[in-house]
Amino acid sequence: MTTEAIAEPRYSSETAIKVRGVQKRFGDKHAVEDVSFDIADGELLVLVGPSGCGKTTTLRMLAGLEPVSDGQIQFGDRVVNEIRPRDRRIAMVFQDYAIFPHLTVFENIAYGLRSRREARKVVKDKVTEAAQTFRIDHLLTRKPRQLSGGERQRVALSRAMVRDAALYLYDEPLSNLDAQLRHQAREDILTLHKNKHRPTVYVTHDQSEAMALGDRIAVMADGRIQQIGTGSDLYERPVSEFVAFFIGTPSINLFDMEIQADGDGAVMVGSGLRLRVHPSMTAAARAHVGQRVRMGVRPEDLHVPRMAPFEVTEENTLHGIVTLIEPTASGCTVYLSTAEGQDFVATFTVRLPNSYLDQEIPLGIDLSKVHLFDADTGASLLKGDIDAVSR
Template identity: 65%
Template sequence: MVAIAATNLVKRYQDKLAVNDVSLDIGEDELLVLVGPSGCGKTTTLRMLVGLEPITSGTLRFGEKVVNEIRPKDRNVAMVFQDYAIFPHFTVYENIAYGMRARHENRALISERVPAAARMFRIDHLLKRKPRQLSGGERQRVALARALVRDASLYLYDEPLANLDAQLRHQAREDILLLHREKGRPSVYVTHDQSEAMALGDRIAVMRDGKIQQIGTGTELYDQPYSRFVAFFIGTPSINLFDAELRNNNGEIDIVTQAFTVRAADEMKEKIRGHIGRPVTLGLRPEDLHPPRNAPFPVTAENTIHGIVNVIEPTSTGCTVYLTTLGAEGQDFIATFKARLPASYIGKEVPLAVNRRKIQLFDAETERSLLYGPGIQF
């Protein structure tokens, strides 16, 4: 059941269109992540949800109630900010209790909920300390505990992990999921980190230039991107992109780049036949490039490319290999292997088998996928 519904939201600052016709639904216990580069409109969208930014046009509903003109304090929204927004002159206890006290809630309820929230986020031993005595991770947990003690209709997170180091970010993700499961209420999380979005979101909305490019699960965005931008933004390492052209070859369709040719899989031929002779962008995920002897599919000349190995980076699961295509105008690209590649391969030409069923193709002009998604204009 839909708990929050935004329909055709627009936010304009004089001549600047910050949010352009954004529509999304959030389920009763769903954690929706807004992800995109800086300046794409995700934080502005969040601020319209809470009421900190007036809506230029469009409709925002909490349940059946239109809340466009309702003040932030009357929307019953809990928000966790990037800079934590905790009071430096208050103790941890006072910071967690602040919202409840401001709403004049029962003292006994405050005394019960504040220590319980502090225990959940492992800061119950810090209740008498001031923020200056806390680490960044501890301050973040104070902000999360303050949100936990509220019975809000909507929980919002504005890049709350941006100021934490890598190790603390992983722990804080668990804390946020713990808070979300504890409350079971609709939540919206804003980040520019796609790996964070993939780890947290029930669904993810990818934004660019004030518009939503695609909404779906992490798997849907990764396997079936509607646009070149979504394909490139979702995934680590990023997808390899090559300028190409589709050519007819006795009923088969070849994808021809400056450095190599790959034959299109049979199941995609009908979708791309209309683009024969036209420029396209070929997308190859790094994990869909395999050493031929280890490939989990038949390897022929039709799905083999070559590259020169530049760098081999060991990982916990194998290695990441940085290569350059053959030819005078070589293009850098990346492959990830589940096995370690010996350093002796650096500087050498190696063959790579392409999983043709995982190929992505995009219109060179519109950047729309030729394989997936509706015919929407980005």
């Protein structure tokens, strides 16, 4: 039997991770309030949220580096709360890569294997294979200071690659890379993940990275998970204004409105607008007649009238003065301002010529795609529909 088999417990085959009601207090500070989620075998779950919301603390509790104040963490059918980090079979990749400056690239990658007394040939084969996968096999004799940031990052990924871990954890591993390298590094991380096919938790504050990498995404704020789901769940059916605003770039436009009954239907009035509520949302809207709401409109749901996939009428039009046109790969992003001085953003799949600058233009709002939030709590008024969809 190898040392590894003794030191590293086997978890049941469908090793899924269960996190139940986990909390972390540092003195008075409630860093993680109440977090629960499951990760299926082979699933990549992204924890995304603003700085300080408790992502790193959650990851450190999974790794065993931080004891939980309350709740339970299970690997397979085994509760690991009391299990030491080194005995949890975890591979971690950090923002600063945590590679040893005095060791060569080869020895850095081999480190975990050596400490488990793997045979020399096994170490050499595994290190070589990982280094080839991440295109650093020509750098194996170098020291970390002789590497670029991207290469160092690939050393950290190679080191995770040679491990046979039950759970892979990443804490903002791409933050120190410039935009171009980051794109390649995302692909490298997906390569590693597909190769291992193990439960993985990836922490980032960057929603576009979350959307690119996650099988599912958990949006965190103030020590709690606000919503967990696929990228399209979060984008199309956010449970709150916070999630709607956090996911998607440019961010969703928000307008203060009031719901009014109108015959059998409903209208939204406010921000210089009077818009008919789409039939799919009439029931939800009519439950909130007389209340202040926030209407969310994604930039791509605003259309130049002649290009709109629906009829543009007075009851779905928003007027704006064009203040900036930014060309993009697929068209342009247009910044506008309403007569009342509210800024909003539209994205088009066509280029708008600069002659539109300072001009007022009408835009059709796809009212079937808007979101309605309680102005006080931020909760989605369409949550009934959301529950029905995810069931």
